[in-house]
Amino acid sequence: MNFYILTLFPDMVRQGLSTSIIGRAAERGLISVEAVDIRDYTKDRHRKVDDYPYGGGAGMLMQAQPVYDAWKSVADKLGRKPRTVYLTPQGGVFTQQKAKELAAEEELVLLCGHYEGIDERVLEEIVTDYVSIGDYVLTGGELAAMVVADAVSRMVPGVLTNGESGMTESFEGELLEYPQYSRPEEWMGKRVPEVLLSGNQKKIKEWRLWQSEERTKRRRPDLYQKYKKLQTCREAFMKQKLLHMDMIELITRGQAGLVYAEGNNICLKQPETGFYFLTAEDREGGARMLDALADAGEEMEIVVLHQEFMVEPTRERYGLQGVMPCAQAVYTRKEKLPIRGLYRADGGYEEGKPQIRRLDENDLDTAARYYAETDSAIEKTRAYLKERMEKGWLFGAFLGEELAGFVGMHAEGSIGMLTVLPEYRRKGIGKALETYAVNALLEHGYTPYGQVKQGNEASLRLQEALGLCVAKQMVYWLEKN
Numbered sequence: 001m002n003f004y005i006l007t008l009f010p011d012m013v014r015q016g017l018s019t020s021i022i023g024r025a026a027e028r029g030l031i032s033v034e035a036v037d038i039r040d041y042t043k044d045r046h047r048k049v050d051d052y053p054y055g056g057g058a059g060m061l062m063q064a065q066p067v068y069d070a071w072k073s074v075a076d077k078l079g080r081k082p083r084t085v086y087l088t089p090q091g092g093v094f095t096q097q098k099a100k101e102l103a104a105e106e107e108l109v110l111l112c113g114h115y116e117g118i119d120e121r122v123l124e125e126i127v128t129d130y131v132s133i134g135d136y137v138l139t140g141g142e143l144a145a146m147v148v149a150d151a152v153s154r155m156v157p158g159v160l161t162n163g164e165s166g167m168t169e170s171f172e173g174e175l176l177e178y179p180q181y182s183r184p185e186e187w188m189g190k191r192v193p194e195v196l197l198s199g200n201q202k203k204i205k206e207w208r209l210w211q212s213e214e215r216t217k218r219r220r221p222d223l224y225q226k227y228k229k230l231q232t233c234r235e236a237f238m239k240q241k242l243l244h245m246d247m248i249e250l251i252t253r254g255q256a257g258l259v260y261a262e263g264n265n266i267c268l269k270q271p272e273t274g275f276y277f278l279t280a281e282d283r284e285g286g287a288r289m290l291d292a293l294a295d296a297g298e299e300m301e302i303v304v305l306h307q308e309f310m311v312e313p314t315r316e317r318y319g320l321q322g323v324m325p326c327a328q329a330v331y332t333r334k335e336k337l338p339i340r341g342l343y344r345a346d347g348g349y350e351e352g353k354p355q356i357r358r359l360d361e362n363d364l365d366t367a368a369r370y371y372a373e374t375d376s377a378i379e380k381t382r383a384y385l386k387e388r389m390e391k392g393w394l395f396g397a398f399l400g401e402e403l404a405g406f407v408g409m410h411a412e413g414s415i416g417m418l419t420v421l422p423e424y425r426r427k428g429i430g431k432a433l434e435t436y437a438v439n440a441l442l443e444h445g446y447t448p449y450g451q452v453k454q455g456n457e458a459s460l461r462l463q464e465a466l467g468l469c470v471a472k473q474m475v476y477w478l479e480k481n
Helices: 010-016 020-027 064-076 097-102 120-125 142-153 201-219 221-240 247-253 283-295 308-318 359-373 373-389 428-441 457-465
Strands: 004-005 030-037 084-093 107-112 129-132 257-262 263-269 273-281 304-307 323-328 355-358 396-398 402-409 416-422 449-453 469-479
Touching: 004 010, 004 064, 004 142, 010 030, 010 142, 010 396, 020 030, 064 107, 084 142, 107 120, 107 142, 120 283, 120 355, 129 142, 201 221, 221 247, 221 257, 221 416, 247 263, 247 273, 247 323, 247 449, 257 283, 257 449, 263 283, 273 283, 304 308, 308 416, 308 469, 323 457, 355 428, 359 396, 359 402, 359 416, 373 396, 373 402, 373 416, 396 428, 402 428, 416 428, 416 449, 428 457, 449 457
Parallel strands: 004 030, 004 107, 084 107, 084 129, 273 304
Antiparallel strands: 257 263, 263 273, 304 469, 323 449, 323 469, 355 396, 396 402, 402 416
């Protein structure tokens, strides 16, 4: 992730983002921060960048020319128009979900205003996002830009040394984080809650959830109401647990946006991917849901449906072409799958057994070549596999130094991409890889599930052999392209 911050005070930005976690991430090359001094691009010999606003009024206004030329220097360097965020109290409120969305970009331009703002004409020309960090006014956009850069950087793979810390914290799943305690056990007469000393992970998890719920209810009733609505949807999904595990896990993992809910007619959106997940009680309820989504301006390009009767009406309304039926397989137990005879738990090498580890960029070309459905799709496939790799969810099986196969977790949360190279098939590689993926998801507290394309009998037999339960009904993937 590369940040370009357009500012009148570059030293303020450099100093603010050069220390602590963000500074260390920059030193390791995980992010970069370039402060672009807008004054360097003014044509005024006194380096003036502001003037009086037309129509009168208090204060001065930043002029369009120096702002545009500073921005253009970045655009020319990148060879394209970058995503550009203007920090302004008039923007949409910055959220954790917005931070995740922005973290998907390779470059981000943050524009800092001053005085009474910036000439509207240049904003119309260059800005893609208007963002506010709160309902108050600052003397300039630099502090807001640093807040955004900090929050976005934390979502970049590798910036946080503890892989869990970016996933289980405040605002995930519409709940505030539970209270935390460290040594000593007693301080100023206050003891650490006994449950945290018990070692009983089930009780600890229950206590933390309860504390998060209570804290959110007291401090952020607005978030709590969203949380309760999602939990009501989750209860509805549990009536057909296997069929709806993808939607259940979106809620459990804090990745669900509730778009529509009327009884058992529910639509969730995963903001990070833009995928929509729909389930309907009957044709009439499904039709009402599609009408409401169209009226709300929801533009669905990738949709997952959970009833066959929803396929044709959804295709017609949104112009979706491809339809891919899949069987949903779910690992319903809590204990890990046995690995004896498959691979070593410590990741070490043993003769005749694959060594399983996270894939790195050296193996991406090979993986893309075997996973892509057509030659023309190789580059797009490589980009997707790289994104999964950077998120830490792409694992390879190696025999010696040779890649024998790979598996991962798709962006929407399912186990997938399971591929064994032809010369290594029928050697237990696929079983070893899926076992590894199931156990990795269990370690994160997730319910492992996968979606098997209709007709892939070999994969379906593997799911059943590993003890995954298969839903009786299909789910249907629809895409515009």
